[in-house]
Amino acid sequence: xxxTWTLPDGSTKxxxxxxxxxxxxxAVANNIPDIEGACGGCxxxxxxxxxxxxxxxxxxxxxxxxxxxxxxxTDVERTDASRLSCQIKMSPDLDGITLTxxxx
Numbered sequence: 001x002x003x004t005w006t007l008p009d010g011s012t013k014x015x016x017x018x019x020x021x022x023x024x025x026x027a028v029a030n031n032i033p034d035i036e037g038a039c040g041g042c043x044x045x046x047x048x049x050x051x052x053x054x055x056x057x058x059x060x061x062x063x064x065x066x067x068x069x070x071x072x073x074t075d076v077e078r079t080d081a082s083r084l085s086c087q088i089k090m091s092p093d094l095d096g097i098t099l100t101x102x103x104x
Contacts, residue, residue: 002015019090022086043066048086052088
């Protein structure tokens with residue numbers, strides 16, 4: 001399965017992502033700039049903030065609970081497309097997902 005990140009400079013990077021792996025873990029493993037995942041996916045840092053492409057928003061699930069609160073503390077103002085990529089697990093339904101890394 002594949003995920004593509006659009007980087008702040010407009011370039012893209014696509015990587016293979018194993019089912020069940022968070023898109024934050026995949027970003028870190030593939031050296032996606034500006035995705036730190038400093039807390040390792042524990043919902044305590046918001047350094048994996050991404051914007052989910054509109055075509056994929058309905059497939060990634062809703063923002064819930066603590067993720068919602070953490071999105072209020074991101075370096076870049078949140079939008080309706082904002083998610084913490086540590087909370088999105090790769091699945092066959094997400095094969096081909098496109099995410100944008102916010103410009104800090």
